[in-house]
Amino acid sequence: EAKRNGRNRYEYYDVRFDEENDEKFTLIQRLRPAVQANEFEVYYQPLIDLASNEVQAVEALLRWPQKDGSMIFPDKFIPLAESSGLIIPLGAWVLNQACEFCAKQHENGHTNLTVAVNLSFAQFKDGTLPAVVEQALQNSRLAPQFLELELTETILADENGTTGEQLEAIKSLGVHFAIDDFGTGYSNLNYLQTFSARKLKIDRIFINTLGIGENDAPLVAAIISIADSLGMKAVAEGIESKPALEKLIKMGCDLGQGYYWSKPLPAPEVERFLSNHPTK
Ligand code: C2E
Ligand code: MG
Ligand code: MG
Ligand code: MG
Numbered sequence: 001e002a003k004r005n006g007r008n009r010y011e012y013y014d015v016r017f018d019e020e021n022d023e024k025f026t027l028i029q030r031l032r033p034a035v036q037a038n039e040f041e042v043y044y045q046p047l048i049d050l051a052s053n054e055v056q057a058v059e060a061l062l063r064w065p066q067k068d069g070s071m072i073f074p075d076k077f078i079p080l081a082e083s084s085g086l087i088i089p090l091g092a093w094v095l096n097q098a099c100e101f102c103a104k105q106h107e108n109g110h111t112n113l114t115v116a117v118n119l120s121f122a123q124f125k126d127g128t129l130p131a132v133v134e135q136a137l138q139n140s141r142l143a144p145q146f147l148e149l150e151l152t153e154t155i156l157a158d159e160n161g162t163t164g165e166q167l168e169a170i171k172s173l174g175v176h177f178a179i180d181d182f183g184t185g186y187s188n189l190n191y192l193q194t195f196s197a198r199k200l201k202i203d204r205i206f207i208n209t210l211g212i213g214e215n216d217a218p219l220v221a222a223i224i225s226i227a228d229s230l231g232m233k234a235v236a237e238g239i240e241s242k243p244a245l246e247k248l249i250k251m252g253c254d255l256g257q258g259y260y261w262s263k264p265l266p267a268p269e270v271e272r273f274l275s276n277h278p279t280k
Contacts, residue, residue: 027072028080035081035090040064042097043264046273047116047235047257050249055279057114057148058105059257060098061264062090082122091123092132099140099147101267105274106146112280116148116178121155127162130169137173144174148198151177153185156195167195178235183223192230199255200227204238207258211243221251228252 034040044058064072081087095117102115123129137144149170155163156179171177178199179192183206202223210217220236227234236248239258248256262273 024080027077028084031077031080031084031086034064035086035093038093040090040093041266042094042101043266044101044115044270045257045264046262046270046277047255048261049280050245050253050256052280053278055110055113055274055277056255057116058102058270058274059116059150059264060094060101060118062094063264078120082120085122085125087120087122088126088128091120092136094118095132095136096139099136099142102146103140103142105271106142108271108274110274110279112146113274114146114148114176115142116150118150118180119155121152121158121163124155124158124161124163124166127166129166130173133170133175134173137175145176148176148178150180150201151197152180153182153191156191157185157188179232181237183219192226196230197232199235200230200232201235201237201257202253204236204258207236207238207244207248208240210247211241211245217247217251220248220253224251224253227254 041063043061043063045061046055047057047059048054049056062074062078064077066072078087081090098115098117102113105113119129133147133149136142137147151167156167158164167177176199177195177197178201179197180201181203182200184203200223202220206220206223210220224234233254234252235255235257236244236253237257239245239248239256239260241260245256245260262270265273
């Protein structure tokens with residue numbers, strides 16, 4: 001009897017595994033033509049300077065709208081775009097869209113707005129990234145200091161290949177960097193000292209419990225102090241409540257991002273947000 005249960009359980013997982021693979025396979029099949037037809041949309045989420053309450057930047061976040069009105073989120077398709085290599089054309093497209101968007105906001109009077117773009121490790125594979133970044137800046141005529149590239153710890157920890165050289169080449173264009181999802185990735189922190197990023201973004205898993213208990217923030221306080229001592233701005237991701245915000249202000253966090261102010265919005269809606277809020 002136990003053996004039969006075990007076997008049934010095994011078969012159950014087996015079926016699920018196939019279904020999951022089928023779904024992934026179908027999605028990869030649909031990804032390629034979607035990239036070619038620019039079926040994606042870039043949403044933007046504001047980053048707020050906690051001291052002045054001004055919008056300092058917007059982060060570009062990819063969305064894949066479906067014909068039936070539903071939306072596929074990046075956590076689902078970015079990994080597939082990475083493993084299939086499609087992240088190279090898709091990532092270049094996002095960079096161009098984001099730089100163009102930011103240049104347009106400068107024309108609209110938000111002359112100090114920065115745009116942040118996420119990068120995947122897989123975008124460093126073919127060595128073309130520095131040229132892609134340079135081209136996006138040229139096409140949009142956005143001054144390089146208003147482009148910020150968000151890197152994960154995995155990218156910065158890579159000691160093989162040409163990642164380091166490419167990052168230096170991009171840095172020499174005048175572009176800035178942020179370290180994303182800090183605290184969830186690689187744990188050798190040596191890169192923090194050698195790679196000078198402008199911002200350290202504290203992952204939202206450390207933020208979403210803030211303001212609930214009394215002494216719930218020692219790790220967040222420690223990360224803010226790491227940022228401070230290395231000359232980086234600390235950014236809290238995923239701020240959803242006033243108590244969390246107040247706690248972060250008390251701890252000296254520099255910038256915040258989260259549903260408390262706004263979800264990621266399509267371009268026309270974030271333009272409205274910018275016109276209703278003070279910007280830098
Ligand atoms: P990320 O770069 O850490 O982006 C922040 C994520 O947190 C976004 O999820 C955003 O919608 C979400 N978020 C922001 N504030 C809140 C909040 O208050 N509460 C909650 N629950 N969530 C909040 P999103 O847009 O689904 O993106 C997920 C991840 O996908 C991003 O994480 C990034 O790693 C990746 N991604 C998105 N767009 C791109 C892209 O253009 N290129 C690459 N390579 N990766 C991208
Ligand atoms: Mg990010
Ligand atoms: Mg993040
Ligand atoms: Mg992330």
